[in-house]
Amino acid sequence: MGRKKTNDSDVAAMKSRIIEAAESLFRDVGYAKTTVADIARALGMSPANVYRFFSTKASINEAICDRLVHRIELQCWESLVKDGTSKERLIRFILEYHSVIKSNIIKGNRLYDMISVAIDEHWTVVQHHSERVRDLLKIIIDQGISSGEFRTMDSVKVATSIHESLAVFIYPSLLEHWINDTESNGNFESIEDALKQLLDLILHGLCSH
Numbered sequence: 001m002g003r004k005k006t007n008d009s010d011v012a013a014m015k016s017r018i019i020e021a022a023e024s025l026f027r028d029v030g031y032a033k034t035t036v037a038d039i040a041r042a043l044g045m046s047p048a049n050v051y052r053f054f055s056t057k058a059s060i061n062e063a064i065c066d067r068l069v070h071r072i073e074l075q076c077w078e079s080l081v082k083d084g085t086s087k088e089r090l091i092r093f094i095l096e097y098h099s100v101i102k103s104n105i106i107k108g109n110r111l112y113d114m115i116s117v118a119i120d121e122h123w124t125v126v127q128h129h130s131e132r133v134r135d136l137l138k139i140i141i142d143q144g145i146s147s148g149e150f151r152t153m154d155s156v157k158v159a160t161s162i163h164e165s166l167a168v169f170i171y172p173s174l175l176e177h178w179i180n181d182t183e184s185n186g187n188f189e190s191i192e193d194a195l196k197q198l199l200d201l202i203l204h205g206l207c208s209h
Helices: 008-028 036-043 047-051 057-080 086-106 111-121 123-147 155-165 172-185 190-206
Strands: none
Touching: 008 036, 008 057, 036 047, 036 057, 057 086, 057 111, 057 123, 086 123, 086 172, 086 190, 111 123, 111 172, 123 155, 155 190, 172 190
């Protein structure tokens, strides 16, 4: 008799179990020090069984990072639920995005290592996340144009430019480097001050005069 066929719900449930176990190990031990055998041991199964669902350890990390960036997006999206002008919503979103990245990745129990690997080896996960962020920025800009708050412009190009200008505030490696510098100098407020100055510049360019 052949192996019993696994249905889609069983596959999804097993993948979820593997992801949960792997994320816990990656957080506690670190991505580099965790092996597929460690993940299998935590689940009480053989490494071969893990490989039935994920071809490599990197593919497990890719799934974890995809879930992580969706969590980050959800936290940021919630900042837009509040009422306000397009200008206020744009400011709230960008400040929240920076804050969530800093608290969840830079200060987040080895999550930085996982995201760094995703950027180096699985750019698609991060690329899709960036595309979703740019799409949201475009929506806010379009709403601001419609309401007369923002001048008429190419919202796709402007959303891309805004996203790129935020790189040092949202990309883990750049942000971590800046945080380390500010902590060593004792200037803990310089990052937030610089971001607010950048927001002033962005809004000056966006707003209808």
